[in-house]
Amino acid sequence: MTKLFEPSLPKLMEALASEAQGLKGMDRRNFLKGGIAAVAGLASVQIIPKANAEPNLPPNIPEWQTYLGRGVVAKPYGEPSEFEDLQRRTVPWLTADAQSSISMTPLQDLEGIITPSGLVFERYHGGIPNVNPDQHRLIIHGLVDRPLVLSMDDLRRFPSVSEIRFIECPANGGMEWRGAQMEAVQFTHGMLSCCEWTGVKLSSLLAEVGVKPEGKWILAEGADAAGMSRSIPIEKALDDALIVWGQNGEALRPEQGYPVRLLLPGWEGNTSVKWLRRLEVGDQPWHHREETSKYTDLMPDGRARRFTWVQECNSVITSPCPEKPLRHRGFLEIQGFAWSGKGKIKAVDVSFDGGVNWQRAELKGLVLDKALTRFSLQTQWNGEPWLLQSRAIDETGYVQPTLRQLRDQRGGWSIYHKNSIHTWNVTEKGEVYNVQIS
């Protein structure tokens, strides 16, 4: 039998006495009895110091098993264990204040493809409005036969659908355009979440109001302090656009547009206007602030792309990542997310050498249209340094580009739509750093 640890007897007794200080009655007696038994067996049996230092580990009976736990509805709305540290986080220097700002989803802590509602990344242009749903209305007007005002009660009468779709801010990764900057996957890729959304097809609402033939564009407008507004082409509105009030099985969170928002699957997140109060049908786009001054893409020649709606195919490895370094040699399952605003993920490849050679990863679990998709590659790590990358291919055949390819086209001064292959530098110690290969 391997001896993992042999503490000196005086030190062990000291530790036992110290641990026993906080215990009373039976606890203390049992603890000391167990400890003394352990000391007595020191010479002959395996001593695992954690069994003494951590009285909840085998062979000890864990403390929480020795009395009754909390009863039902002690917390009518449940929350994560106190031992979990799940948090949206922001980069303090990124924006002038917290009302017009962004926070990121902790991708490194997520399981599966659904982002819990409380961890969905936040992006506000004027803070979260505190909307009373009974006093909220959606007006649909403009080039329509029957302008309508709809209450939440009205909206819920329409035939409903539920779809799992990602939402991504087009600035996701934007801090990395000029060079590697963020030493955390939460900050390089966390403006990304995926939920089950429940609502009505926008096409159903448009059928109800009757769009006139000259109606080609729709202005979507929020009830927030920014009056967030975007121009949406009628083709997208009639394709897969949803008006949603449900998120992961309950009402939308205020952060995600309570009580109702637009959802444009696969398109840049800000087009999915939150706290939706108005849809106006028109014959041309409005060219509002968030589709001219912002969310346009400046090219190296000084010209700019507008209406860059689609979030192109992207992927990132979340295990390992800077927040989750390698701690064990031997078997390792590499995991990550892939997604595409143009449809389903077809394949994901992983490279250990910075993109020289690639291996095909497996897609895990549900592979859905415009949804986060899990990939996995089982391998061994024995202390060799890696330049670890993932490369996703979507069902249109689009292959996630290299950073060099993107920069060749768009220069280094862009802000949005950076979907290039990402590189983690895994060191001999298993630490993981964000690097760029240029």
Place this chain on the structure above:
Amino acid sequence: MFRSPKCGAFTAALLMSISPVLIAGPLGIGAPATAEMIAGWDIDIRPDGQGLPPGAGSVADGEGLYEAQCASCHGLFGEGAGRWPVLAGGEGTLDTAHPEKTVGSYWPYASTLWDYIHRAMPYPAPQSLTDDEVYAITAYVLYLNDIVDDDFVLNQETFQEVKMPNEPNFYIDDRPDVVNTRCMANCADPALFEIVTTINGVTPTAHFKEDSGVAANHYGNESSGAESVKVALSDAAVAGESVHAKACNVCHGAGIAGAPVTGDAGAWTDRIAQGMSTLNKHAIEGYVGKNGVMPAKGGNMALSDDEVANAVAFMVESSQ
């Protein structure tokens, strides 16, 4: 609202009898949106001028309004304070390594300026400006960008004369612009690799790296905001806390435009010495000091004098 949620669309339509169309949609859900309801919410302006209301404002009118309502964040000349948006300048920078995207250098349409000022500005008090004020401030921001002359008056007609210099430089998304191939072996030459690492200290990593010394909250280690101040507050100050959060914290939370930071006793000592009546007067009527500009009521004219005074009490009591 005008109807009970249980009231059917048909009844509501009859009662209103304003909409010319009484024929319901395929499912018969919802009520007709009346012209009056739409008029109250339909605030959007298009590049062709559709949506612009009657009214007018001159560059000269705009100057005073801009200095009172906008300069605290955007700077007296549109140069921007702190991290708030720069509004003027930047011509000739768009194809350089440090492009400066301002109204004059980048924005393609003047309608966007009117629309955005009206819907979202001043930042702490959106939709509080009159149409004439929006015309005037829009004219002044155009003037700051040398797009109109100092005697310009903006209205529905003169709007049509305004041409933004960068308009021709926008084009419709032409992605996909890169074509990668799914190469599986010997796809790159490692000898040519140049590995670029991150800049130390810019990432908030306190949540997973020990001794990183970087806070993960929004204001980092510099926060001296009201949240950290724990003193016994008067009733007025307690009432003023929510006003402060909505209207004052934008500048007084981070020290924008020379604003004394709430909770920073050093910055407040001399001001408090002037007496509450002077501080209230400055806060309610506005004040231009050597360090910066205090817009009247922080730019939020919807606040009552009492609400402003309560907010002042909160700031003073939190900063002693």
